[in-house]
Amino acid sequence: MKPAPFKYAKAETVAEATALLDQHADDVKVLAGGQSLIPLMNMRLARPEVLIDITGIDELSGIEVNGALTIGATTRHVEVLRSNEVRAFAPIIAAAMRHVGHVGVRTRGTFGGSVAHADPASEIPAIVIALDGELTVAGPSSERTVAAADYFVSTFTTDMEENEILTAVRFPYPLDRARWSFHEVARRHGDFALVGVAAVAEVDDAGVCTRARIALSGVSDVPVRATAAEELVVGSTIGEVAAEAGRLAERQIDPGSDFHASAEYRKEVARALVTRALNDMATKGEAR
Numbered sequence: 001m002k003p004a005p006f007k008y009a010k011a012e013t014v015a016e017a018t019a020l021l022d023q024h025a026d027d028v029k030v031l032a033g034g035q036s037l038i039p040l041m042n043m044r045l046a047r048p049e050v051l052i053d054i055t056g057i058d059e060l061s062g063i064e065v066n067g068a069l070t071i072g073a074t075t076r077h078v079e080v081l082r083s084n085e086v087r088a089f090a091p092i093i094a095a096a097m098r099h100v101g102h103v104g105v106r107t108r109g110t111f112g113g114s115v116a117h118a119d120p121a122s123e124i125p126a127i128v129i130a131l132d133g134e135l136t137v138a139g140p141s142s143e144r145t146v147a148a149a150d151y152f153v154s155t156f157t158t159d160m161e162e163n164e165i166l167t168a169v170r171f172p173y174p175l176d177r178a179r180w181s182f183h184e185v186a187r188r189h190g191d192f193a194l195v196g197v198a199a200v201a202e203v204d205d206a207g208v209c210t211r212a213r214i215a216l217s218g219v220s221d222v223p224v225r226a227t228a229a230e231e232l233v234v235g236s237t238i239g240e241v242a243a244e245a246g247r248l249a250e251r252q253i254d255p256g257s258d259f260h261a262s263a264e265y266r267k268e269v270a271r272a273l274v275t276r277a278l279n280d281m282a283t284k285g286e287a288r
């Protein structure tokens, strides 16, 4: 299928992009990698009158480590996956990227596009939640930072206005010494996951967990933290509470049933994945 007619503009700066968005505010969309937007337009599920292409804006692309890790919004998935800086700072990001679509999708799709698209089944929003990411959002006259916990509002909806763009995602804490685990269950490799878990934990010399983040995808309209499980794990030896933490995560969530899986199945998978992730972190520190 082909999209409805639209006008196209290629912005060269963030200021130009946000000014164009402001000018066409009623029916405009940012175009990044196009891996989600173009299929929606081809199926006529989205019919923007104007597309503002942001992939030519140099300042939006790139990976920088400077105490924190900053990934520019239009950095392609494949660049994140292959980045040594990303792997050294937070190997869980690279591990999760391997589950994002297929080579073609990862070659065109952008890190910021996945975050801004806010698909609750997507790997990257769950990573952003698990790693306490900070989103930099630019509008026509100002820039602001939004905490991950406030950014994802509901399915395909974020805390961004029509005239704003996501410019970068910042991860404040290095995870080179943290334990981590990423797992998901999808019907086929490269499909969106039915349920996924991104977990990180810090453990002291006595083997006691001092900090834990467990984020689940595919179980709600936004990625959710399994807070009851996190509270149990902190102050404990992870392996000893893994099974109970999985049960707490299962009890906390209230997923819907759909064409892909029933609510009961998603709850059971979430329990199993949280338990598996914690057991990984207890025994070998990481799972890929």
Ligand SMILES: Cc1cc2nc3c(=O)[nH]c(=O)nc-3n(C[C@H](O)[C@H](O)[C@H](O)COP(=O)(O)OP(=O)(O)OC[C@H]3O[C@@H](n4cnc5c(N)ncnc54)[C@H](O)[C@@H]3O)c2cc1C
Binding pocket: 029, 030, 031, 032, 033, 034, 035, 036, 037, 038, 039, 054, 073, 074, 099, 100, 101, 102, 105, 108, 109, 110, 111, 112, 113, 114, 116, 117, 121, 122, 123, 124, 164, 165, 166, 167, 190, 191, 192, 193
């Ligand atoms: C066959 C297939 C399989 C896929 N499998 C997976 C998968 O398993 N996991 C997964 O996570 N994703 C998957 N995807 C989606 C892919 O990861 C996309 O790259 C991603 O969802 C969107 O990124 P994009 O750069 O292509 O954004 P686009 O498609 O260009 O844009 C998506 C939406 O985000 C908005 N947007 C994009 N960038 C910005 C920005 N910087 N600021 C403000 N708004 C912005 C657009 O206006 C649009 O509404 C798949 C896609 C395909 C086609």
